[in-house]
Structures are given as structure tokens and as C-alpha cells.
Amino acid sequence: MDAKIRKALKQATCEYAExxxxxxxxxxxxxxxxxxxxxxxxxxxxGNVRAYHQGGWGFVSFNDAKDLSGYVREACRQAKLVGxxxxxxxAEVKPIQDEVWVSLPDDPRKVDLAEKExxxxxxxxxxxxxxxxxTSATRYEDVFMRRTFANTQGAFIVEERIYCGTAYSATAKxxxxxxxxxxxxxxxxxxxxxxxxEAEVEKITKEAVDLLKAEKPEAGTYTVIADPSxxxxxxxxxxxxxxEADFIYQNERFKEIMTLGKRFGVDSLSIVDDxxxxxxxxxxxxxxxxxxxxxxxxxxxxxxxxxxxxxxTAGKMEEKVTGNARAISFRHAPIVRMTNTYIEPRNWTFEKxxxxxxxxxxxxxxxxGNTELxxxxxxxxxxxxxxxxxxxxxxxxxxxxxxVFETMKAIDAxxxxxxxxxxxxxxxxxxxxxxxxxDGGPHIRIxxxxxxxx
Amino acid sequence: xxxxxxxxxxxxxxxxxxAEACEVxxxxxxxxxxxxxxxxxxxxxxKYTSGAGLRxxxxxxxxxxxxTDLSKLKExxxxxxxxxxxxxxxxxxxxxxxxxxxxxxxSPEVKEARPETFVEAGRxxxxxxxxxxxxxxxxxxLTRSMARIRLVNSAGLEVGITRTLSHFxxxxxxxxxxxxxxxxxxxxxxxxxxxxxxxxxxxxxxxRLAQKVVPxxxxxxxxxxxxxxxxxxxxxxxxxxxxxxxxxxxxxLVGKVGERLLxxxxxxTDDPTLDWGPGSSPWDDEGVKSRxxxxxxxxxxxxxxxxLQTAGxxxxxxxxxxxxxxxxxxxxxxxxLVVKPGGDKLQDLVKGMKxxxxxxGVIGGGQSNLLAGDFSLNIGxxxxxxxxxxxxxxxxxxxxxxxxxxxxxxxxxxxRETEWAGNIKTPxxxxxDVSVASGKK
Numbered sequence: 003m004d005a006k007i008r009k010a011l012k013q014a015t016c017e018y019a020e021x022x023x024x025x026x027x028x029x030x031x032x033x034x035x036x037x038x039x040x041x042x043x044x045x046x047x048x049g050n051v052r053a054y055h056q057g058g059w060g061f062v063s064f065n066d067a068k069d070l071s072g073y074v075r076e077a078c079r080q081a082k083l084v085g086x087x088x089x090x091x092x093a094e095v096k097p098i099q100d101e102v103w104v105s106l107p108d109d110p111r112k113v114d115l116a117e118k119e120x121x122x123x124x125x126x127x128x129x130x131x132x133x134x135x136x137t138s139a140t141r142y143e144d145v146f147m148r149r150t151f152a153n154t155q156g157a158f159i160v161e162e163r164i165y166c167g168t169a170y171s172a173t174a175k176x177x178x179x180x181x182x183x184x185x186x187x188x189x190x191x192x193x194x195x196x197x198x199x200e201a202e203v204e205k206i207t208k209e210a211v212d213l214l215k216a217e218k219p220e221a222g223t224y225t226v227i228a229d230p231s232x233x234x235x236x237x238x239x240x241x242x243x244x245x246e247a248d249f250i251y252q253n254e255r256f257k258e259i260m261t262l263g264k265r266f267g268v269d270s271l272s273i274v275d276d277x278x279x280x281x282x283x284x285x286x287x288x289x290x291x292x293x294x295x296x297x298x299x300x301x302x303x304x305x306x307x308x309x310x311x312x313x314x315t316a317g318k319m320e321e322k323v324t325g326n327a328r329a330i331s332f333r334h335a336p337i338v339r340m341t342n343t344y345i346e347p348r349n350w351t352f353e354k355x356x357x358x359x360x361x362x363x364x365x366x367x368x369x370x371g372n373t374e375l376x377x378x379x380x381x382x383x384x385x386x387x388x389x390x391x392x393x394x395x396x397x398x399x400x401x402x403x404x405x406v407f408e409t410m411k412a413i414d415a416x417x418x419x420x421x422x423x424x425x426x427x428x429x430x431x432x433x434x435x436x437x438x439x440x441d442g443g444p445h446i447r448i449x450x451x452x453x454x455x456x
Numbered sequence: 457x458x459x460x461x462x463x464x465x466x467x468x469x470x471x472x473x474x475a476e477a478c479e480v481x482x483x484x485x486x487x488x489x490x491x492x493x494x495x496x497x498x499x500x501x502x503k504y505t506s507g508a509g510l511r512x513x514x515x516x517x518x519x520x521x522x523x524t525d526l527s528k529l530k531e532x533x534x535x536x537x538x539x540x541x542x543x544x545x546x547x548x549x550x551x552x553x554x555x556x557x558x559x560x561x562x563s564p565e566v567k568e569a570r571p572e573t574f575v576e577a578g579r580x581x582x583x584x585x586x587x588x589x590x591x592x593x594x595x596x597x598l599t600r601s602m603a604r605i606r607l608v609n610s611a612g613l614e615v616g617i618t619r620t621l622s623h624f625x626x627x628x629x630x631x632x633x634x635x636x637x638x639x640x641x642x643x644x645x646x647x648x649x650x651x652x653x654x655x656x657x658x659x660x661x662x663x664r665l666a667q668k669v670v671p672x673x674x675x676x677x678x679x680x681x682x683x684x685x686x687x688x689x690x691x692x693x694x695x696x697x698x699x700x701x702x703x704x705x706x707x708x709l710v711g712k713v714g715e716r717l718l719x720x721x722x723x724x725t726d727d728p729t730l731d732w733g734p735g736s737s738p739w740d741d742e743g744v745k746s747r748x749x750x751x752x753x754x755x756x757x758x759x760x761x762x763x764l765q766t767a768g769x770x771x772x773x774x775x776x777x778x779x780x781x782x783x784x785x786x787x788x789x790x791x792x793l794v795v796k797p798g799g800d801k802l803q804d805l806v807k808g809m810k811x812x813x814x815x816x817g818v819i820g821g822g823q824s825n826l827l828a829g830d831f832s833l834n835i836g837x838x839x840x841x842x843x844x845x846x847x848x849x850x851x852x853x854x855x856x857x858x859x860x861x862x863x864x865x866x867x868x869x870x871x872r873e874t875e876w877a878g879n880i881k882t883p884x885x886x887x888x889d890v891s892v893a894s895g896k897k
Contacts, residue, residue: 035704040520040785042539045532046507047525059499065506065524080500083571119542137704178708178860180828221674221856221893252494253593255631333503372834374819375629375636377852379834399825401832403854405635454832454854454893 003067007152010070016055016078016085018092020153022290023049023067024332028145029110031118033126035137041119048332053077054092054314058085061335093316093323095293097156102287104162106192110144111164113193118142121196122168128203129172134211136175142168142196143426149290157292165189165283165438168196169426170203172210181213181398182369183383186425189440191281209384209396216398219387219453225362226402226451227355230421232368232382234441237273238343238429239371240378240406241266242441245275245300245308246326246338246431247315259376259407264306267410270348273301275310277325277341283424284343284439288325290336295325312338330434337432345443348416352445355415362388363453365400379403401454409448417444460484460506463526464608467508470533472610475512475519475540479550479609481741482508483782487601490574494593495582500571508532509782514540518765522783547768550609556738557746560731565648566600566620574598577624577650584653585628588660596651597625613743619646621734626651628659634669634851639837640684640817644734644878662816662837670840670848672894678812678868679855679890680805680841683875685818685833686882690793692829692859693724697751699762699777699788701827703770708828708860709757717860718755719867721798725750726761726777728791735791735879742778742786749775755864763788790879797883798870805869805886807844813892814839814846815855832856853894862887 007021025047032040050063051073060080062073110118122142129138144166152158167188174181183206189195228236243249250256277286277295286295291313299307311319312327315338328339356364365382372379381401387394421442428436464482471478487503509522510532519540523532578596585592599622606616625642639659643649681689701707709717728736728746737746742764750758762770763778763786778786806814817837835853839846857866871884 034700035706037544038542039544041542042519042521043535044521044783045523045525045528045535046783058497059501061499061501063501063503063505065504066526076502080502080571084497084500115538115542137706173706175706178828180706180708180825182825182827221854221891248493252496253629333505335499335501372819374638374817374834374836377636377819377834377836379819379832379854381832399830399832399856401854401856403819403834403852405852452852452854452893454856454891 006070007150010074011152011154013071013074014053014078014154015075016053016081018054018154019074019078020052020151021049021070021074022332023150024147026145026147028143029115029118031122031142033122033138033140036130041115050332051077052335053081055081056085056087056089058083058089059335060084063333090318092313093311095313095323097153098288098292099158102161104164106164108193109164110166110193111146125170125199125203128200129170129207132207132211134174134176134214135172135207136180137173138171140170141426151290151292153292159288159292161286161288163190163286164192166192166195167283167424167426168199170206172207174210174214176214179214181210183210183213188424188426189281189283190285212396213398216396218399219363219397221454223450224453225359226448227359227362227364227388228446228448229366230419230442230444231423232365232380233345233443233446234343234423235368235371235380237345237443238340238439238441239373239380241273241410242275242300242340242343243373243431244406245310247309247311247319248338251315251318260306260309262306262308265304266301266306266407267304267413269304270416271301271304271410271413272299272346274299274346275326275340275343279342282342282422282440284341286341289327290329291327293323293325293327295341298324310338310340312336328437330437334434337434339431339437340429340439342422342440344422344441345416345446347418347420347444350415350417352417352419355417355445355447356388356393357391358415359388359447360390363397363400364388364393365402373406376406377403378406402451403454404452409451412449413446414449415447417446419444460526463508464606467510467529467532468608468610470529471510471512471536474533474537475514477513477550477610479511479607480508481780481782482606483603485601485603487599488571489597489599490571490578492578492582492594492596494595495586497575497578507782509780509784510536511785512536512540513546516545518543518546520785544765546765548764550611551613551743552611554613554615554739554743555745557729559729559736559738559746561617561619561646561736561738563620563647563732566622567602569600569648574600581626581651581656584656585659589628589630589663592628592630594626594628598650599623607743609743615739615743617738619737621646622648624649624651626655630663632666634849637663637666638817639663643876645732646734646736647732665839665846666837666849668848669851672840672850672853672892674893676889677892678809678886678888680809680812680814680884680886682814682816682884683882684877685815686885687877687880688818688833689831689859690795690880690882692826693751694790694793695827697760699760699766699770702760703766706827712757713759714756716756718752718863720754721867721870722752722755722863723796724752725794726790726792727794728776730792733792733879737791740776740778741780742774744774744776744778746776749777761788761790793880795882797872797874799872800869802871802873802884805871805884806841806846809841810843812841813850813855814841829858829860831859853892856891856893862890
């Protein structure tokens with residue numbers, strides 16, 4: 003196959019071309035309520051050719067690599083049709099030849115399907131054991147992936163990865179009141195990632211039932227303590243996406259907003275994206291353009307210091323590549339994406355954060371998060387009122403929204419704890435979802451957050 | 457593609473040796489997106505996909521696997537057999553013969569369309585909008601796709617169909633007086649759809665009306681949701697009428713068939729037999745004839761949507777609502793959701809508002825407990841209406857409520873005009889007393 007790839011790349015008739023081949027095997031077990039909805043293993047093979055010519059891209063994806071040379075020619079034709087005139091060169095990178103093999107002591111591929119089913123059944127039964135629980139969803143997934151990357155500049159990289167994780171949720175119902183709670187764990191550490199979550203499964207089950215009795219908060223403006231998961235979602239969704247250079251590289255006004263050196267928050271605020279941490283869901287050695295991943299500070303000590311690039315955006319903005327070109331699969335061209343994104347911890351204990359807040363909301367994890375430019379909306383998965391420095395009753399349907407720049411400046415206290423979280427899902431952008439990522443950080447306090455409600 | 461000619465039959469004959477009953481879904485697809493970024497043509501793409509899904513019944517249990525590696529058909533059979541050890545008890549038999557609903561799903565125009573057609577349409581629409589709003593940055597994505605689908609089963613069913621789909625997304629971004637302003641238009645159809653003059657003038661008008669930001673206080677207001685945003689709310693119904701959600705007991709509609717749950721002006725159907733509808737098909741994805749299903753008739757719940765297995769589990773019949781790709785088991789799903797329009801012109805609904813909001817775009821659909829009908833949406837593009845006139849844009853505000861409660865008690869009117877938004881055809885909807893939370897004083 004290596005010789006075939008090299009031969010096909012010789013057919014390139016434009017400035018730059020690359021070939022990606024991928025083999026993936028996915029095993030999944032899904033319980034929904036009492037029923038086992040999916041179980042089994044499936045294979046997905048395929049690849050793509052991407053070509054660049056004077057500012058224009060061509061891209062051909064396929065399942066059958068038989069006519070690889072033909073696909074190289076087709077992608078080059080497309081790129082030439084698009085490009086021309088105002089083109090600029092891709093950022094220079096050193097062409098790397100490397101092989102990254104997976105070797106895990108507890109490789110999930112060595113575990114029987116029967117054992118995977120049994121574990122999910124155990125978690126699922128724990129949820130369904132509670133009388134007020136209407137239904138459950140319990141999922142296991144492992145994905146083995148081998149990607150081969152080569153380009154006309156001499157790069158040739160093979161990288162294997164194994165994702166393994168679980169996600170579980172409980173739905174409680176009383177009349178028309180339906181409430182939901184969930185948990186998850188996922189990464190690239192192997193089978194052990196999914197073991198030992200019984201207590202957590204019981205906890206989220208009880209929380210779903212407790213939510214039935216919870217009231218909605220009064221709509222208005224609150225001080226919010228966000229837990230590591232919700233803080234991570236904020237760092238990723240609200241801020242992180244604005245740091246992706248493809249958002250700004252063709253737009254002078256966004257460049258102005260995201261000018262490096264500008265103050266974005268208090269001195270203690272630092273936000274990082276780092277794909278090179280081992281074991282996390284967003285971890286990888288090389289991105290999908292063959293660039294090594296690394297620790298990238300986006301905000302350091304309150305100041306905007308960096309952004310995330312692929313070779314195109316780095317080339318256009320004349321900055322260094324960061325190792326953030328990623329595609330969910332061979333069916334898509336890589337675009338600028340995050341990896342593991344987090345807020346760095348500082349010195350506030352959780353207890354002190356709560357004690358120091360007269361009136362507010364402790365918001366835990368996000369059911370979902372969404373942003374549109376500088377506006378964001380997140381719905382907390384769980385929340386408690388904070389009254390006179392103490393945790394109060396549980397509240398439900400806590401939806402936080404606001405302007406990201408104002409909200410970042412309103413972060414005034416940063417905790418000393420730290421948690422990164424990947425689960426089974428991932429990030430969505432440009433029609434590519436889910437891309438494996440992790441996000442997290444410490445507990446943080448944010449002033450003046452708009453909460454929808456009664 | 458000669459090598460794939462007998463592919464579904466070859467897989468079926470391999471599986472027949474091992475299983476009591478089996479079914480193969482084989483899909484070959486070609487998709488060609490054309491993308492513009494920041495007003496410039498950025499890429500042309502072609503995506504070829506071919507894959508097979510094998511569903512079997514072994515010892516009364518369902519097994520499933522899929523593959524895109526057509527050189528490993530034996531592994532596909534082995535994987536589905538392994539899955540059948542644990543799979544659900546089969547509560548259905550595969551249909552023998554497929555009757556076909558009369559519906560147009562293959563557009564020769566889409567089939568034959570060249571990339572140049574989309575490049576041209578993209579360029580023209582961007583130029584048109586730039587003439588009105590010179591500082592606009594437009595991202596446009598135009599896609600044509602063609603899927604050849606073959607479904608065969610051991611009961612003798614053999615169906616084959618080619619469906620086309622055309623889609624565009626047009627989004628424009630400007631920095632206005634109140635900060636960033638994002639306008640959007642998108643359409644999907646099995647017929648050719650391109651962004652034309654109508655889309656351009658609509659977006660330009662939306663930008664013009666947003667030149668002033670007006671304050672908003674925290675109080676319930678009448679809110680007119682444009683057809684473009686209604687899918688965010690209708691999604692509650694889409695989930696609620698899903699037979700699978702109902703079978704799990706999770707739908708708030710369980711046990712309420714025959715009850716009047718909504719205002720009697722609300723009639724909602726699911727109709728896969730609409731010519732060129734983005735969700736249209738002569739059969740569902742199990743080979744059951746497509747049919748129109750009434751979900752709410754004058755506010756009264758009529759029933760749920762089922763595939764074969766879900767129907768079998770609850771003792772109902774398939775409603776021809778099975779959807780799937782080759783990579784998954786079938787599940788019941790809405791195809792084209794159609795909401796019956798009302799009698800008022802959208803313009804007159806605006807004119808009739810003393811103080812209220814008109815909303816064209818929201819952020820964060822689907823994050824609340826939407827299954828229960830609860831929504832909480834950040835207003836992306838919304839206008840304040842005072843004494844029948846749009847006075848400016850509202851920002852940093854949220855609207856929230858419960859769709860079922862609003863449709864029962866707070867419905868003022870449905871507009872006469874309807875629009876397709878994705879696979880939902882809906883009028884604008886005006887509610888009274890919707891909760892509004894604003895961050896700005």
C-alpha cells in the first residue's frame with residue numbers, strides 16, 4: 003500500500019496534494035430502557051485525497067482505494083478550478099516520517115463482547131432499579147483507528163489510536179414532568195476507563211429523580227459558580243471556537259477583535275489547548291496534516307496570546323502551525339479544531355468559592371452548549387441555588403447565556419481543583435460531528451450571568 | 457460500479473446459510489459540495505460512499521453489522537451473528553413485497569448538475585448581497601447528492617431506488633452597531649434549490665432592520681416565531697411522536713391518543729409522499745409503503761410513528777416510518793413534518809402587535825428538556841415590534857416556555873405563509889405571554 007500511495011501522489015498536477023487512508027473498527031453496546039438496542043462490531047475503511055492550488059482546494063473521498071491515482075488527478079483538477087490569482091502558500095512544516103502504534107496493557111479489543119454487554123447491563127440495571135425512573139440509556143463504545151498520511155512534500159505517518167468510553171443517563175418522569183441526568187467517561191487509556199462507575203451511575207439516577215421536585219429559578223442575572231465540566235464547556239464552546247483561526251483569517255474585523263496582546267480576563271485566567279497530553283479523548287500525536295500536536299496557550303495571565311491553526315490559516319496569517327488540523331473521518335477534509343481544552347487551576351478552594359458568594363447559582367456540567375459568534379447559551383445539567391454562602395435547593399432548567407467577551411471578564415475567581423472530561427461525544431463544526439475532544443479545568447466563579455427561567 | 461452490481465444479493469446468500477431471516481441494505485452515494493468562505497470560492501469536493509448493512513434474525517433474535525469494506529463479506533456475516541447472540545427478540549417478519557407510494561424523488565436536473573452551476577449560483581448570490589451590504593462576509597455551501605439504495609430480504613423483497621437531494625446554506629456576517637450580526641438562509645429539496653434573488657433580498661432586509669439595537673425588559677411578551685426558527689420548537693413534537701420514545705415510556709404523549717392536547721387550529725402531519733420533500737421516499741427504509749400519517753388533527757393526538765420492530769413490541773403496525781443509513785438498524789422517524797397554516801398574513805400579525813418580538817434566529821436549540829416541551833432559546837436575530845412596527849434589533853435576551861402549554865393556552869395565530877426549514881414545512885407562529893429574559897437594562 004505504501005508504494006501505491008507514493009505512486010499515486012506522483013500523479014499530482016498542482017501545488018500540493020496529500021493522501022489519507024483509514025481503517026476503523028467500532029464496537030458498541032447500547033441499552034435504551036430494558037432493551038439492548040445495538041450490540042456488535044462494524045468495520046469502516048476508506049480514504050481521501052486533498053489537493054491545494056493557489057488558494058483553492060479539491061477533495062475526493064472514497065471507500066474503495068483501488069483507483070487512488072485517479073482520485074489524485076480528480077482532486078487536483080478541482081483545486082485548479084477553484085484556485086488562482088490571489089493564492090498564498092501553505093505554512094511550511096517539516097515533513098515527518100513516523101509510525102505510532104497502540105500498545106495498551108488492557109486493550110479493549112481483547113475484551114469479549116459478552117463482558118462489554120454484561121458491564122453495560124449492570125450499569126443499566128442500576129438505573130432502572132429506581133421506581134421513579136422511566137427509562138435509561140447506557141452506552142459503551144471502543145473505536146480502533148489506523149490512519150496513514152502522506153503528502154507530496156515527503157511526509158509519511160501511520161498513527162493508531164484506541165478510544166474507549168461509556169455514557170449513561172437516567173430519565174425520571176412524574177406526569178408530564180420529565181427530567182434527565184447523565185454521566186460519562188472516555189479517553190484513550192483503554193478498557194479500565196469504563197470500569198468502576200457504579201456509584202456514579204447511582205448518583206446520577208438519584209439526581210434525575212430529585213430534579214422532578216426542583217423548581218425553575220427566577221429569570222434574571224446571577225453570580226454563577228461553574229463546575230469543571232461546565233467551565234470546560236465554556237472554555238471550549240464560547241471562547242475556544244473564536245480562537246480557531248479559520249474563524250478569523252479571512253475577516254479583518256474578527257482579526258481586530260482577536261488581536262493578540264489584548265486583555266480578555268483577570269490576571270489569573272489562562273486557557274490552554276493541548277493535544278499532546280497522553281490518554282485523553284482529544285489526544286493525538288500528529289494532526290491530520292501530519293503536524294505534531296503541542297501545548298498551545300490561548301489566554302495567558304488574562305492576555306490573548308495564541309490561536310489554533312491548520313497549514314492554510316497559518317500560511318495566510320503568517321503564524322506558526324499548532325497541530326490543530328483535524329477531521330472526524332476520511333469522509334471529511336481536516337479543518338481547524340480543538341483537542342483538549344482547559345482553564346488552568348489557581349488557588350480558590352471550592353468551599354471558599356461558595357462561602358464567598360451571597361446569592362448565586364452553582365451550575366454543574368452542561369446538557370448542551372452552543373454559540374453564535376460572541377453570544378453563547380449553555381444549559382446546566384444540574385444546579386443548586388447559593389444563598390448566604392451556602393448551597394441551597396436544587397433548581398432545574400438553568401440556561402446560561404451572554405456575551406463571551408463580557409463573561410470572560412466577569413470570571414473573578416478560579417479554583418484549585420482540576421478535571422478533564424471526554425466522554426463518548428465530541429465537538430461539532432462544519433458538519434463534522436462528533437470529533438473526540440476533552441475539556442475541563444477547575445471550578446470558576448462568573449459574575450452577572452443571564453439565566454432564563456420562570 | 458460493476459463490481460457492486462450483485463452485492464446485496466451476494467451478501468444475502470451468504471447470510472441465508474447462517475440465519476433464519478436476513479435483510480441487506482446497500483447504499484451507493486455521490487455527494488458534491490461546493491464551498492465559499494468569506495465571499496470567495498474555497499473548495500470543490502466529491503464524496504463517494506458505498507456500504508452495506510446486514511440485519512439478521514437468528515434463534516429469534518436480531519443481529520446487525522455493517523461494513524464499507526466490500527472485500528470482507530464473511531466478516532460482515534460473522535459480526536452480525538455475534539450481535540444476534542444478545543440482540544432483541546424479533547417482533548416482526550420481513551415484508552415480502554413492496555408496494556410503492558407515488559412520489560417524485562429523482563430530479564434529472566440535480567442528477568445532471570455540474571459544479572459550475574453551483575459555483576455560478578454561489579457567486580451571483582454573494583455579489584447580490586454585497587451590492588446591498590458591502591461589508592458582509594458570506595459563507596455559502598451548495599451540495600448535490602445522489603443515492604442509489606437497494607434493499608433485499610430473505611422473504612423475497614427486492615427494491616431499488618435512486619434519490620437526489622439538493623441543499624444550500626447561505627450565511628452572512630456583518631458587524632453592526634450592536635456587535636456581530638449573523639443572517640442565515642438554507643433550503644433542502646430533492647429538486648434543485650439554489651440561493652436566488654428572493655433569499656438575497658430577504659437577508660439584506662434583515663440586516664437593514666437590525667441597524668438599531670433597542671432595549672428590552674424582563675416581562676412576558678407576545679412573540680412571533682418566524683418559520684425559520686419554528687423547527688427548534690417543533691422538535692419537541694418530532695421527539696414526542698416517535699414510537700420508540702413512546703415505547704420506552706419517555707414521551708410525554710404516552711397514553712394520550714385521542715385527547716385534545718393543543719389548540720384546535722393545530723394540525724400536524726408527517727408526509728413522506730410529498731413530491732420533492734427532503735424526507736420523501738416511495739418506501740420507508742424497511743420496504744414498507746410510505747404513507748401520510750396525521751399526528752395531531754385539530755389539536756387531538758392521533759398516534760405515534762413506528763418502524764416494524766417498535767410496532768411489533770407495542771402491538772401496533774408499522775406506519776412506514778423506518779429511517780436508517782446502511783450503518784444502523786432502522787428506527788422510527790419523522791420524514792417531512794407539515795404544520796397546517798392559519799389564515800393571517802405574517803405582515804398583518806406584525807402589524808397587530810402592540811409590543812412584542814419577531815424572532816428569525818435562535819442559538820442553542822435542543823438544550824432544554826425539549827422532550828417535555830421546555831425550551832429556552834437565546835435570541836440570535838430578533839426584532840422588537842412596537843405599535844405594529846419593527847423598531848430595532850434585540851440582543852442578549854432569551855425566550856423560554858413550554859411548547860405544549862403555549863400551543864394549548866397561548867396560541868394567537870398561525871401565519872398563512874409557510875416555509876420549508878430542513879424537513880419541516882411550517883407557518884410562523886404567534887404566542888402571547890412568552891417569558892423573556894434580558895441581560896441588558
